[in-house]
Structures are given as structure tokens and as C-alpha cells.
Amino acid sequence: MSTTRLPGLLVTFDGPGGVGKSTTARIVTETLANSGLSVHSTAQPSRARLGELARHGTDTYRGMALACLCAADRHHQLETEILPALREGTAVVCDRYVASSLVLQGLDGVPAEVVWQLNHGVYRPDLAIVLTGDPQVINARLRARGGHSRFERAADNSLLETTHYIRAVDTLRERGWPVTSVETTAGLPATIAAAIVSLVHHAMTEKSAACP
Structure with a gap:
């Protein structure tokens, strides 16, 4: 993984389908x-x-x-979109990142170590948010909006993804990634987003202190 840190802040959002990832990322982006x-x-x-x-x-x-x-898409996007923005000092909010690959490719039978090898050299986020929730609640939300992929259309997807994300969080932390799990089952989207915005501001303060 790339160790050179850039002026901007990379914040990533991952979590099971239906957990509210895109909505939360959008509110956080708008608030910032x-x-x-x-x-x-x-x-x-x-x-x-x-x-x-x-x-x-x-x-x-x-x-x-x-x-x-x-x-391949992640490497290309980093080089052409994300890293240039970070070099300019911009905060980048990314809906899905490596944690999603660990989970979804894991559901396809690809070992975690192989996923890491394929993603060798990707930029480590300054703040990696993994949204979690009760699988039954997540499943109800997912069925209400409809699945966007074969993973989300699977009958047991919510429970499987939730279980795999727990493992992914442990794996990321073992590799030194700054991961924070945020429970979404009972909270309102605006409340959850506000808590994450506070985490972002804290990460920015820490980064400024480390790189005066």
C-alpha cells in the first residue's frame, strides 16, 4: 500500500447493500x-x-x-481522479473502496490475500468508514429499493455481507487502516452523517498537526 501521504483527505464508505452508504456519503459531502x-x-x-x-x-x-x-478500475481511478484531487488538498469522499472488494470478491470465493495482491499500492484512506446494521433491517431496506447486482439480489445477501464486513474490518485494522464502524440501524441518516462529519474534522485536525 502507498505510504506517501498527500495534502487532501480520503474518506471512504463501505457496508452491506441497503445499509444507507450512498445516502450517508452524500449528506457528509454536502455538509463538508x-x-x-x-x-x-x-x-x-x-x-x-x-x-x-x-x-x-x-x-x-x-x-x-x-x-x-x-x-483495475480502482487503480485507474486513483491515478486519474482521486490522487490528483488529494494533491490539490481536496477532501475526497468515495462510496465503496477496498473493504467492498474484500467482501464481494470474498463472496465469490476469491481469498482475501489475492484481493490484497490485486490492490497492491492503492492509497490508504485517512478515514475508512464501515456502516453496519441489523441484517434483517438492512434486508428489508434492500428489498424495498431492489438489488443493484447479483450479490444484492441473493436471498441471504444481507446476513452474508454483514458477516464478511466484520471480518474485513478486522483485516483492515490488522494492516493499519484507520477504520471506524458506524451502526446505522436505529439512527436517522442526518444524525449518522453528523457524527461522521465530526470524525472527518478530527482526522483533518490530526493530519494538520502531523504535517504543519
């Missing part, structure tokens, strides 16, 4: 922008051709094929 901070919002898979293949191709691509697509 309204406070006067330069913020860039993005997502993975990206909107580039590689990303669109991964995003819309989960019924076609599986296992190592999908793992390679997702990793």
Missing part, C-alpha cells in the same frame, strides 16, 4: 462543502469504462474476472 471545504464526491466502481463493466457486469463476470475488473 457547506462548511467551505473543497470536496470531491466519487464512487467505486467508477463511471469510467472499466467501472461500468464491473458495475453492470456482475451477472457476466465472477470470481477472479470480476476481482481483476474492480481492482
Whole structure:
């Protein structure tokens, strides 16, 4: 993993489908922008051709094929979009990152170590948020909005993803990633986002102190 730190702040959001990831990321982005901070919002898979293949191709691509697509898209997006923004001192909020690959590729039978190898050299976030919740509640939300991929359409997806994310959080922490789990079952989106904004400001303060 890349160890050179850039002026900007990378905040990533991961979690099971239906947990409120995209909504929370959007509110956090809007709140930070309204406070006067330069913020860039993005997502993975990206909107580039590689990303669109991964995003819309989960019924076609599986296992190592999908793992390679997702990793290739991440490397490309880092070089062309995320790292340039971080070099400019911008805060980047990314909906999904490596934790999602550990979970989804893990559900496809790809070992975690192989996922790490494919993602070798990716930029470590300054704050990695993993949203969690009761699998039954998450499943109800997911069924209400509909699944966006074959993973989300699976009947037992919510329980499987929740279990795999618990393991992913442990794995990321073992590798020194600054991971924070945030429970979403009972909280309102605005309340959850406000708590995360506070974490972002704290991370920014710590980074400023370390790099005067």
C-alpha cells in the first residue's frame, strides 16, 4: 500500500447493500462543502469504462474476472481522479473502496490475500468508514429499493455481507487502516452523517498537526 501521504483527505464508505452508504456519503459531502471545504464526491466502481463493466457486469463476470475488473478500475481511478484531487488538498469522499472488494470478491470465493495482491499500492484512506446494521433491517431496506447486482439480489445477501464486513474490518485494522464502524440501524441518516462529519474534522485536525 502507498505510504506517501498527500495534502487532501480520503474518506471512504463501505457496508452491506441497503445499509444507507450512498445516502450517508452524500449528506457528509454536502455538509463538508457547506462548511467551505473543497470536496470531491466519487464512487467505486467508477463511471469510467472499466467501472461500468464491473458495475453492470456482475451477472457476466465472477470470481477472479470480476476481482481483476474492480481492482483495475480502482487503480485507474486513483491515478486519474482521486490522487490528483488529494494533491490539490481536496477532501475526497468515495462510496465503496477496498473493504467492498474484500467482501464481494470474498463472496465469490476469491481469498482475501489475492484481493490484497490485486490492490497492491492503492492509497490508504485517512478515514475508512464501515456502516453496519441489523441484517434483517438492512434486508428489508434492500428489498424495498431492489438489488443493484447479483450479490444484492441473493436471498441471504444481507446476513452474508454483514458477516464478511466484520471480518474485513478486522483485516483492515490488522494492516493499519484507520477504520471506524458506524451502526446505522436505529439512527436517522442526518444524525449518522453528523457524527461522521465530526470524525472527518478530527482526522483533518490530526493530519494538520502531523504535517504543519
